[in-house]
Amino acid sequence: MRNIKISLACLLLIISICFIFTGCGNQNEQTAQNTDSYLTITDAADRVVTLNKKPERILPLSASFLEPLHAVDGKIIARVSAKTGIPDEDKDLPEVGNVYNINLEKVIEQQPDLVIAYKGMNDKFVSTFEDNNIPVIVLDMRTYEQVQHTVDILGQITGNTDKAQKLINDMDSKIAAIKAKIPQENKRIAILHSTSQNVTVQLENSIAGSVAKILGFTNIADGITPLESNPTAAPYSLETLVEKNPEIIFVTSMGKMETIKEAMLKNVENNPAWQTLPAVQTNKVYFLPQEMFLLSPGIHYPEAVETMAKLAYPDKFN
Template structure:
């Protein structure tokens, strides 16, 4: 009888111990689930969306050519690309194409079986929900200003698991820009940036590529503080009267379309309009057309080249 009682006691202890272990196991599982320890990375993107990646992406489809070079710099795995006349690295030329940045072919993207899509804010937003409905995570990023480019490189470095390479690239860009700025005289320049198309002319704000570049060079943009257009937060309405009143030292022009045609049309207007002729920038021939390959679409990791291009136009003697 004593032996039987002893067996019952041992059995009871085993059952109690098992219950404790099960309880601890459940608590650990709940803790892991709540803390997300089984996920690879959580990102708050430029659209203020929280994106959880459960694993390191090995099949990335970027929806803008601007993302290609930064992805290569951090060893990101690209399986398809957009169609573009410029900005396609040699190693990506033979990749499957998924349409252009403004007209993405959703079926082609899904065919590429991506485990991550990288969308450009303001261009690809309408596609985000469709990809998410198909189980494809999407990170939305923006690369117009230099700070946005550096942020994008940092995020892509996290995604690819190569944060050290991202930091090195950012530092390299910063160093190149510092070297360019060191060549410039310490003086005040008031500038205007006009964006010309076949249809109209607008002025560029600090959030534009040219506006950000001018800010890096510490030029004073006469458009700073103007109310942006509803359709384009990087631009404001153009007014010749405002331009004359602001009296900029230098006028930069960015253009969309055939550069020579736009340049000819605009310069004819400048030469034949008495109001334009009152501007010192016009009198001193300091109206400069910025290269489209650096200022129409994001220069991305080539931002130092955009900074140098703008600086050279104003101070050509400093870059002999």
């Protein structure tokens, strides 16, 4: 009898131990599932962002993100207001303000599971989205390298990396074809940015500066210390312009073209030194289209490259 009781006690102990280990196993398995994530990336603001699931309600805060998102089958639920750059399929989407003046309440009302912010324009809103448990990724699309990187990231987000790589390859091929048409020479160029208030020079990390770099042009502003308020621009100096002696001057602008040209006349053209510049004497001062060089051309970067190439070498393009 005593042996039977001992056997039953041992059996109960073994069963109890099994339940304990089984329970621990289930708990550990559940913890692993809860910590699984869909994607972890480092964005353009050096933030490590983890997405727990594939985003199905994406809200981009710049029109520049719309076309690349469509190219990788991103599901867009709302957009910013813009005069240009809105695909037909997005024109009826709810609007959440313009890129410089986002309406946070409207963004939150849309209940996005991912907000894509434009670096340098939407950074101040990031903490608000995070406080409302809305994942946000900051991306940049000024230079061509940044556009390539953004397309790659969007492909990872939507799970369509093959489509992203195809888009990047297509852009690379178009740009290579454009470069093949022009001479491989170090043409000296200057890029001025004119507003109704002042004139600055554009650096390599600006949109126009990136295009000029792709074409192999020598930007006379290379090495100049950028403005504290704008890392893509530097102070304008007519003396430096005369010293560097550019063969071509490109002008980017913000505002009405008539006002911009009037400001240019007041700030630079009335100065006798301006008339000594070879670019001025040979009528090689070109205003670049705002739709390509004010805001990012995005996946239309090859068109921006072709635009600048045609201005510099009109005889090479039919």
